[in-house]
Amino acid sequence: MSSDFFIPDPEGHLPSTEGYFGAFGGKFIPEALVAAVDEVAEEYEKAKADPEFARELDDLMVNYTGRPSALTEVPRFAEHAGGARIFLKREDLNHTGSHKINNVLGQALLTKRMGKTRVIAETGAGQHGVATATACALFGLECTIYMGEIDTQRQALNVARMRMLGAEVIAVKSGSRTLKDAINEAFRDWVANVDRTHYLFGTVAGPHPFPALVRDFHRVIGVEARRQIIERAGRLPDAAVACVGGGSNAIGLFHAFLPDESVRLIGCEPGGHGVESGEHAATLTEGTPGILHGSRSYVLQDEDGQITEPYSISAGLDYPGIGPEHSYLKDAGRAEYRAVTDDAAMQALRLLSETEGIIPAIESAHALAGALELGRELGKDGLIVVNLSGRGDKDMDTAARYFGLYDAPADDAVEADDTDATDTALGAHQEGTK
Amino acid sequence: MAGNLELLSSVLAGAKAEGRAALVGYLPAGFPTVDGGIRAVTAMIEGGCDVVEVGLPHSDPVLDGPVIQTADDIALRGGVKIVDVIRTVREAHAATGAPVLCMTYWNPVDAYGVERFAADLAAAGGAGCILPDLPVEESEVWRKAAEQHGLATVFVVAPSSKDARLAKITAAGSGFVYAASLMGVTGTRESVGREAQDLVERTRATPAARRGLPVCVGLGVSNAEQAAEVAQFADGVIVGSAFVKQLLAHEGDLEAGLAGVRELAGDLAKGVRA
Numbered sequence: 001m002s003s004d005f006f007i008p009d010p011e012g013h014l015p016s017t018e019g020y021f022g023a024f025g026g027k028f029i030p031e032a033l034v035a036a037v038d039e040v041a042e043e044y045e046k047a048k049a050d051p052e053f054a055r056e057l058d059d060l061m062v063n064y065t066g067r068p069s070a071l072t073e074v075p076r077f078a079e080h081a082g083g084a085r086i087f088l089k090r091e092d093l094n095h096t097g098s099h100k101i102n103n104v105l106g107q108a109l110l111t112k113r114m115g116k117t118r119v120i121a122e123t124g125a126g127q128h129g130v131a132t133a134t135a136c137a138l139f140g141l142e143c144t145i146y147m148g149e150i151d152t153q154r155q156a157l158n159v160a161r162m163r164m165l166g167a168e169v170i171a172v173k174s175g176s177r178t179l180k181d182a183i184n185e186a187f188r189d190w191v192a193n194v195d196r197t198h199y200l201f202g203t204v205a206g207p208h209p210f211p212a213l214v215r216d217f218h219r220v221i222g223v224e225a226r227r228q229i230i231e232r233a234g235r236l237p238d239a240a241v242a243c244v245g246g247g248s249n250a251i252g253l254f255h256a257f258l259p260d261e262s263v264r265l266i267g268c269e270p271g272g273h274g275v276e277s278g279e280h281a282a283t284l285t286e287g288t289p290g291i292l293h294g295s296r297s298y299v300l301q302d303e304d305g306q307i308t309e310p311y312s313i314s315a316g317l318d319y320p321g322i323g324p325e326h327s328y329l330k331d332a333g334r335a336e337y338r339a340v341t342d343d344a345a346m347q348a349l350r351l352l353s354e355t356e357g358i359i360p361a362i363e364s365a366h367a368l369a370g371a372l373e374l375g376r377e378l379g380k381d382g383l384i385v386v387n388l389s390g391r392g393d394k395d396m397d398t399a400a401r402y403f404g405l406y407d408a409p410a411d412d413a414v415e416a417d418d419t420d421a422t423d424t425a426l427g428a429h430q431e432g433t434k
Numbered sequence: 435m436a437g438n439l440e441l442l443s444s445v446l447a448g449a450k451a452e453g454r455a456a457l458v459g460y461l462p463a464g465f466p467t468v469d470g471g472i473r474a475v476t477a478m479i480e481g482g483c484d485v486v487e488v489g490l491p492h493s494d495p496v497l498d499g500p501v502i503q504t505a506d507d508i509a510l511r512g513g514v515k516i517v518d519v520i521r522t523v524r525e526a527h528a529a530t531g532a533p534v535l536c537m538t539y540w541n542p543v544d545a546y547g548v549e550r551f552a553a554d555l556a557a558a559g560g561a562g563c564i565l566p567d568l569p570v571e572e573s574e575v576w577r578k579a580a581e582q583h584g585l586a587t588v589f590v591v592a593p594s595s596k597d598a599r600l601a602k603i604t605a606a607g608s609g610f611v612y613a614a615s616l617m618g619v620t621g622t623r624e625s626v627g628r629e630a631q632d633l634v635e636r637t638r639a640t641p642a643a644r645r646g647l648p649v650c651v652g653l654g655v656s657n658a659e660q661a662a663e664v665a666q667f668a669d670g671v672i673v674g675s676a677f678v679k680q681l682l683a684h685e686g687d688l689e690a691g692l693a694g695v696r697e698l699a700g701d702l703a704k705g706v707r708a
Contacts (some may be wrong), residue, residue, distance in 0.1 A: 018571070028540055030497050030567050032592035032617055034599065174503060175493065187496045192618040194594065291541040291567075292494065304516045305545030306493040 003054035005061035005068075006106070007223050008216035009255065014325070019208020019295070022331065024324035027207040028291045033187075036194045041209040043114050048216075053109060060105045064138070065095045067220065071228035071385075076355035077368075081375025084382030085233065089225045089253060091389050092360065098390030099221060099249045100131035104200060106217035108135035111198040118142040118197040122186045124151055124179035124245065125316030125363060126158025127390050128202030133167035135200075143167040146185045148178035151315040157394045176309040179245070179319045183293050203246025204323030207294030211323050218252025225385050226256045233383055239264040239374055242387040243366040244284070244337065245317035247326045249389035254335060264336065267326065268370035270312030271339030281310035282339040283322040284330050297324040313342040313398065316363040316390075344369040346402050349392065361390035362398065436584030437556035442533035442609050443586075445484050446648045446669060455665035455706045457482060458650055459699060460537060460674030462489035463522040464514025465505040466681060470688050471514075474681060475526040475534070477692045481699025485670070486526065487564060490519045490538035497539075497566050499621030501675040504682065516546050524558035533561040535588065535609070540568040543576070552579035562586025562609045570599075570606045577606060588612050591637055593629045604642035610670060613637055615653045622675050623654030631667050661705030671706055673698075 019025045029037055047053040061067040070090040078086040091099035111119055119141045123129030129145040136143035145162055149171040152159050162169050175181035190199045201210045204218075222240070229237050240257050242250035244267040257263040272280035280286065283298050290299035292307060300308045300320035312318040329335035349365035351372075352358050360368060364387070371386045378384070392399065400406050449456035459478035465471050478486050491506035491514055498506065519536065527534045536555055543551045543563070555563065562585040568576065570589060580587045586609025591600055594617060604611050615630035616623070630651050637649045650670030655661055656679075661671045680694035 026572055027569060028567055028572060029569060030592070031569060031590050031599075031603070032594055032614060034569060034592075035594040035596065180494065184494055184496045188499070188619045191497070194617060288545075290545055293496075299541075301541070301545060303545065305542035306510065307541075308493075 003058050005220045006054045006057045007219045008048055009212070009219065014328070015208060015212050019211070021325045021328035023289070024297050024327040025208055025211060025295050027294065028296070029207045029294050030191060032191045033194065036190070037207055039114060040110065040213070043110050044209055044213050047110060047113060056109055057106055061220070065101050065105065066093065068224045069093050071225060071232060073232070074352070074356045077352050078375060080351060081372045082378065082382070083380040084375035084378050084384055086371055086375060086384045086386060087229055087232065088358070088386050088388040089221060091221060091249065091387060092364070092391035096127070096131045096134050097393065098127040098131065098361065099218060099252060099387070100128045100202060101134070102220060102252070103202065103214045103217040103248065104128070104131040104135045107198070107200045108139050108141070111141060111200065112139060114198060116196055116198045118144070118193065119200045120144045120146065120186050120189050120197055121200045121202055122179065122182040123147050123202065124182070124318060125314065125361065126151070126155040126162065126394060127316060127361070129167070129169070130158050130161045130165070132200050133162040133165035136167060137165045144189065145169045146172050146182040146189070148176070148182050149173050150177045151179065154398055155315050155394050156397070178310070178315065180307065180310070180321070203248040204251045204325060205246045205293055205295060205297065205321055211295065211325055214248055215251045215255060215325065218248055219255050221249065221252035221387060222254060222256030225253060229385055235383065236260050236263050237383045237385045238378055239266050240385045241266045241268065241367050241371045241374060243268045243317060243363050243389060244322060244326060245270065245319045245363065246321065247323035249387050251323060251325055253385070253387040254329070258334065265329065265334060266370060266374060267335055267337040268340045268366040269337055270314055270317035270366060271341040272311045272313070274341055275339050279311040280339060281312045281318050281320060283320060284326060284337040285339045289327070292321040295324045297327040298322050314345065314362040314366065316361070317366065338370055340366040340369045346399070348372060349399060350403060358388070359392035360388055361392045362395045364389045438527070438533055438559055438561040439584050439586045439609055442485060442535070442561040445533050446610060449484055450669060455668055456484040456650070456670040457661070457699070457703050457706045458485045458487065458670050458672040459483035459677055460487040460489060460672065461677050462491045462502065462505045462509050463519040464491055464509030464512055465678070466508055466685070466688065467512055468514060468518045468522065471509070472522050472525045473688070473692055474695055475522060476529050477695045478677060478699050479526065479530040479532045481696035482703025483532070483699050485533045485535065487535045487537040488519060488522050488526065490516065490536060490542055492539045492542060495539065497619050499619040499675065501678050501682070502620050505678045516542060520554050520558045523555065523560045527559035534559065535562050535564055535586065536560055537564040537566070540565055548575050549579050552583045552585055556583035556585055560585065562588060564588040564590070564612055566590045570603050573606065590614055591633065593617055593633050597636060600637050601640045604637065604640040604647055607642070607647065610648040610650045611637060611643070612672065613649050613651045613668070615651050615655070618653065620653060620675050622656035622679070626654050626660050626664055630664065634667050658701040658705030661702045662708035665706040665708070671702070673702055
């Protein structure tokens, strides 16, 4: 079987049959979900061996998603990165506006194969929720999306998109009211409705087989990027850079470069107000190994194993866990992880917009900020590929408030000078939401 | 000091000898306060529970419904720590002599240290652990420690568990096996379905159960009628959210809450003897 876009990692690689990447991964789930999770694993193995599955997915990737995605060089942006050459892998140009659609279409096909009629999913920024709602509309599946209440507010546009697509969106009010709690609630739903429901998990975390399965559906990102950068720059990059929340777009970019030892793999974690402030979601930088949402990986937790509340300006990265393969790559020394603050990410968002005409998602802006820093380290000969995992339309309200881009209400603006009015009227900086 | 697995087994056998099901009550530690929680757990036993489970409150209780989530939140906001959970086990057991188990998600045990947790629980007079998100495949490290310290390892089985898994799970477990009456999270339900009885029958057919491992049923049971119904086919009836509700209903008035807990335990104790 050969496929241009569905390119799972070859047999015999990680994870082990028990779902372990070294010390990380596994399957820590309630007994009530064991049969369902095993069914997903079995169906995925069958699908991998079925040329019809690859054909169907390829067709969708080309004619629905719009793959392959472009690789765009951004020289004006790169001037701010010490002159290194920077290329963006344009997952933002996919249908629905992010990389998430790659995994969603794969799992939606699996859902159909399993004969299930209902799909549930968690979402942080709403990108996975929008992609899932899209696939459910396309395939005629019932769709319920769980989203933390705070995230429904800061990503209101995506809530409207999901509802427009026919999905039910449930605002989760428990815990920190963000992505972690949306996943908890989705698991509770799954336990109760597992007969007819597939949990379309959105990142490379969760119990086995999700970390491997979601990774495989995203491997296309790195496979394409590797081919494209060699065509365009004549060599492998010095580094591949991506943001990491749960880690799906990063693993998608990194994986094809794993055997290329000269290529540094750099994940940019949400540093929030700075890791020293305690208000961040930099799991690999500050966490310790533990179990969250079905697998062993690095986790932000206290000494009693209670998960601590994360913080990031980016709803999609605001998560106290990380996919187990990233934990493995960190401990193996194959990938590096850095924390990028809210402010560095927001400045990079604005810089890319103004220099290249591309408005990135706040999530992806963390990778851009990381690339700016790395470019200065590498110098003029540096060559960097950045995964631009999503577009920034959904973040316009947050960004407009952050940079004071809204016009002041007419009454207040009368006596103020133009610039000051926009900067002060709505408050230049949106502080953390909690 | 060895844990109280044998005490647990003899109490369950004693109920069986009386021709009835045992009554197992659950409350989280630290709820509404650590000292209040100790009194509440003790009140469940004084009211008529044969066995109690002390919950270790968790930040992410994915298998619990809104009632226990609320109690866990209150306990964690009050600052409950694992050492307080252990103290709750110690004091409830010391006051009553009843078998006291700990029910916990796996991550707190993993973080505290598996060996340390088993040693401390046993030293407190604990009878064992119920580990609802630790599947049997990942349980070896815990079972070793539990066995060494004389603690029960209570696994959960679900209506979706296939027969081969039931055999595997019951073979690895000790004390009793916790049969989830339905597919879902904790919380009171209008009725306990036929699913529960089917699961108990299939679980009883496993070699371990035939050798005497008791099968107790939990999830959804909240009143004497339901307890009586479940007692017809199970070795034990497990009640959790209904006890939590008693304390939540009397928030701010611990004495009234404790009276409610005692009264409910008494009703349920009549139910399992009906």
